[in-house]
Amino acid sequence: MWTRLLQRLLILGLMLLGVSLLAFLVPYVSGGDPVRTILMSRVRDLAVDPAAVEAMRIHLGLDRPLPVQYGAWLWQALHGDLGYSFASGRPVALEIGRALGVSITLALTALGIAAAVAIPLGTLAATRPGGTVDSATTLMVQTFVATPEYWLAPMGILVFALHLGWLPSAGWTSWTALVLPATVLSLRPMAYFTQVTRAAMMDVLQAPYITAARSRGLSMRQTVMRHGLRNGSLPVVTFFALWLAGLLGGSVVIEVIFAIPGMGRLLYEAVVNRDVPMLQGGFVSIVALSILINTVADMLYVALNPAVRSGHAH
């Protein structure tokens, strides 16, 4: 158990190192000169003074050879210092920390809603394949998967914020502001979770131990609750982690539409501004967090599945 964990941590460390190199290089290979971009945006002049560009370059340390820049950046990053944003001049780590907090709150709420609906619904659908609930579920899944967020989000604002006035239309001020974006964001994962739960539960309900449980006198409902749910929701844990990692930097559309100061919007703006330190720091943070999330999910999976715990997976 411990050697496995140690092995894993070592691999994760190497992975992170590789990712950091990529994160560092990507803004450079994407073309364009960040110094020019910064100066142009500040002076609003297309013909910037070459001397000023050079001075800025030295000031930002961009005149040094790339390996030196990488080494310095990595060293600082390991100490929690991701440099300063070219665009705002504020510390990257601080900005990212704030944005990540927002994005995690949004993503966890959305995925929580998704799982809370999907697990019971998928289970119900699996107990009567082809029944009314199952058919309705399939329809819902198809609808949700096919409905784009950039359509659903404005519709939600139109109905619940403008027409009914129940919820704020945008911003990040109170928990009520979370309801609409989280709900819109939850629909697609909800559809996938439902499908995954349904498929897993169909398998589980065919398992011999379900027949054995019924032979002890448990009703179908009791059997599903006691012996079905835990086995059937195992794959959802994996999917939950994948989606969580994906949503951290990936809910750009929702964050832009609802004016939420999250990670997606931060990175989107960093791309537009060619904000090199922000892009580097953001990329590394998201990947590091994804790795962390998946490790936690694996550990949770093991905790839920005793057969894996002692290496008897079958």
Place this chain on the structure above:
Amino acid sequence: MNKTNEPLLVIEDLKVAFPGQPTPVIDGLSLTLDRGEVLALVGESGSGKSMTALSLMRLLPAGGAIAGGRIRFDGEDVLSLPDRQMNRLRGGRMAMLFQQPQAMLDPTARVGTQIAEPLRLHRGLVRRAAMGRVLELLRDVGIPDPAVRARCFSHELSGGMAQRVMMAAALSGDPDMLIADEPTTALDVTVQAQILRLIDEERRKRNLATLLITHDLAVVAALADRVAVMYAGRIVEEGPAKAVLQAPQHPYTRALMRCSLLVPDPSGQLLSIPGSGTHARDLTCGCRFHPRCSAAAEHGLAGRCMRSEPTLKPDPDGHVTRCWAVEAEKETAA
């Protein structure tokens, strides 16, 4: 209880069918089983033994349905019981052992919890009392260190240990009937005998009616009072275990006995029944065993065996057989 004099379990003309399959998997099966009695149901795989067992519990796999006949258990009509009462019967009055004991235990639930389920459902015990009883049961079925074992998961148990746990779970509801569906087939030979002895001890102690499904005639000889031999969804021979084993009548039973001896013939080959029984059910007329039967040709009855199916004809001593050749022999003898 003594409502009537009828045996604890009475199966009459049971028919089990899967939609999409042209012929039923069990056709016109009738059996009885009394308290304290051991009835062995013998036959090769696919003959409908397990389906019979699952029909009694009304736990046929999805798609399978009981298409006709009656099952009476202690005077109650099992097939028309509402679900709620059926649940009370399962685990409370009839319990079951299966072929793959480890697969029969929920991999994510502790063994003790699963054994406790019938106690809590049927005996109304609260958690704490149930757990105390679980430890007693584990000790009864010969599991050392019950307190530790009760907290195990199925993958931490050997096959024999898992079957003992299943036995504890089966006994925990204090049933009147035990259905054991090939309880030793998946186990090591050395463990098989231990499990069989356990089943025999417990059924004696508790006067359990036992339906023992097996394809092992040695097991039948050791435990059974009566034997029913199944072929392609039908009973072809039934009678007292001694009579059937010592003087098998149906050509299929005889062939089974020869095969199970594992004695090579003069040419040095082990005996086997030619052909397979898998598609015998699909025969539209005649005896279902006739394509594989040697007696049919010997008695010059091939035409008759091919055209019409024999019925179960009794001996004076209660030994019944479904075979034209046997009937013809008896006529000549008389």
